[in-house]
Amino acid sequence: MSKIAVVGGGWAGLAAAVAATEQGHALTLIEIAPQLGGRARSIAGADGEPTLDNGQHILIGAYRESLALMRRVGVDPAQALQRLPLRLRYPDHEGLALPPGEPQWSFVRGVLAHRHWPLTSRLRLLATALRWRLGGFDCAASLSVAQLCASLPRIVKEELVEPLCVAALNTPAERASARVFLRVLGDALFGGAGGSDLLLPRRPLSALLAEPAGDWLRAQGAEIRLGSRAGALQAENGAWRLDGERFDKLILACPAGEAARLAADIAPAWAAQARALRFEPIVTVYLHSAGSTLPAPMLALRESAAAPAQFAFDLGQLGQHAGLFAFVISGAAPWVERGLAETGEAVLAQAMRELGWARPPRVLRVLAEKRATFACTPGLQRPAALIAPGLWAAGDHVAGPYPATLEGAVRSGLAAAAGLGQIG
The missing domain is CATH 3.50.50.60 (FAD/NAD(P)-binding domain)
Structure with a gap:
């Protein structure tokens, strides 16, 4: 020993x-x-506030070693995580959603059924994904995600590629490694049944x-x-x-x-x-609005110069704190420079513009993990x-x-x- x-x-x-x-x-x-x-990790709240996580983390079904480790120490992932098929729901419309089934056909069916994208855009995405698969989900190490996906229609890049890239790599598509991005896509979308499922912490x-x-x-x-x-x-x-x-x-x-x-x-x-x-930072802005809910446990949001957050989570729907919402800003360096108070106010304004609320939300807390991940370039x-x-x-x-x-x-x-x- x-x-x-x-x-x-x-x-x-x-x-x-x-x-x-x-x-x-x-x-x-x-x-x-x-x-x-x-x-x-979790952070104890002050003055009666709820315990908050230092950032909103999610897992996916392809994280087999993480799930196995949880089981070994006595955690049942089926109880601790809410499993949902991959669904990029936006505030005003459904995004890409994958139905259950064999991975590659689930992806094909989900793309073809996504009526918000023109048929030509859906077919170009499927043709591109087929080329990636035939290439073993690999490419030149020098390529960025933006370069890899340059030929895809703009709406596909804005509503699928860019959100998935910043969520998985915490690096904007123009600076993110295409090789690593393809590896994640290959394992998640084509690596086995349920690999692309979202596992949201309860x-x-x-x-x-x-x-x-x-x-x-x-x-x-x-x-x-x-x-x-x-x-x-x-x-x-x-x-x-x-x-x-x-x-x-x-x-x-x-x-x-x-x-x-x-x-x-x-x-x-x-x-x-x-x-x-x-390293790249991640900022999580917690908003509170009693009696409010989001259209889904997780929403994708449109990022812009005035709208920092790319995703929002309804913690009430995840069995944690009703009326509490986590808005996540990945690749958040520009917002960290502007300061957490200004970032919180910008997210609050974004939430007010894009979502309906039973009561006007308020900023509960803004948390920054300044060295959250390495820059995956x-x-x-x-x-x-x-x-x-x-x-x-x-x-x-x-x-x-x-x-x-x-x-x-x-x-x-x-x-x-x-x-x-x-x-x-």
């Missing part, structure tokens, strides 16, 4: 910790924050994985240190010393900057690559999982096929844990 440390208690760190514990290792999980969950994010995983780890004898920042890391005779404590092997599942700091003297090239990553070289013998990195920023998603984080954590038995 090896003594293992996992630095970082987000979804990547939790996945690594659970897998390492299942392998029989003596595990110590070190997390700088006072709670587990990383960027997918519970606060911390209750979705972080708290159950923490309880599970403690019950297995793992040690969890909250509010503890990892300091100095040194190699020592085939093992590692972290702040003077000896560990056989380590997994750095902390943010890229923290991992780079810890590994700077051990693997300078790896640390430089991790430090070179650039064409040709991006992400740091490798193996830093040095016996030292791995995990996190959605680590090299892999997925963008910065919960599934990407979980897969990287599992991959790092799988490496524990391969070296040393």
Whole structure:
């Protein structure tokens, strides 16, 4: 049995910790924050306000490793998540909606049935999707999503490509990697039955994985240190010393900057690559309006210079807080620069223009995750999982096929844990 440390208690760190514990290792999980969950956590409300998530996260049916991890720590995804077929409902009309069935034919049927788009636009989308599939959902690494989809009709780009791109990659289409975008589309739309289904949390994010995983780890004898920042890391005779404590092997599942700091003297090239990553913010604006509902649990919105939000969620319809709504701004750097107060007012005005309300909504809270995801740009070289013998990195920023998603984080954590038995 090896003594293992996992630095970082987000979804990547939790996945690594659970897998390492299942392998029989003596595990110590070190997390700088006072709670587990990383960027997918809940925040206690003040002055009687409800508990809010630091951002509105969703999963999709293709996130098989994330769903399996939830089950392993005692969470039933069928109870914790509301599963809905992919549906991009707009305030004034239905967007693309996929019926149940075999994935490729479900996509064909959904596109052909979408009467809001001209028939020529629907046929061009299907022809383009067929070319993508025949090409193995791959393309030149240098292509952006905007370049990949340049020949598609404008309405298809505005109502399908751009919303899906910013939702999945948190990077605008003109700067987003087409190769990564295609990988997500391939897995979601053609990877298996239910892969494109939306899985919307019915519970606060911390209750979705972080708290159950923490309880599970403690019950297995793992040690969890909250509010503890990892300091100095040194190699020592085939093992590692972290702040003077000896560990056989380590997994750095902390943010890229923290991992780079810890590994700077051990693997300078790896640390430089991790430090070179650039990040995109996400802003979530919570509005409250007693007695109000949206036309669907999740709405797609038209983004513009005066309308920041791309999606809105009715948390009452998700079994959380009636009258509470989360408006999400992905790729939110311009709005962060303008300030959170102005951003909240802009979302409020957008909501008032586009949606009907039983009572005028008010801004409850504006939350910004300023380094929510790495900027998923064409040709991006992400740091490798193996830093040095016996030292791995995990996190959605680590090299892999997925963008910065919960599934990407979980897969990287599992991959790092799988490496524990391969070296040393």
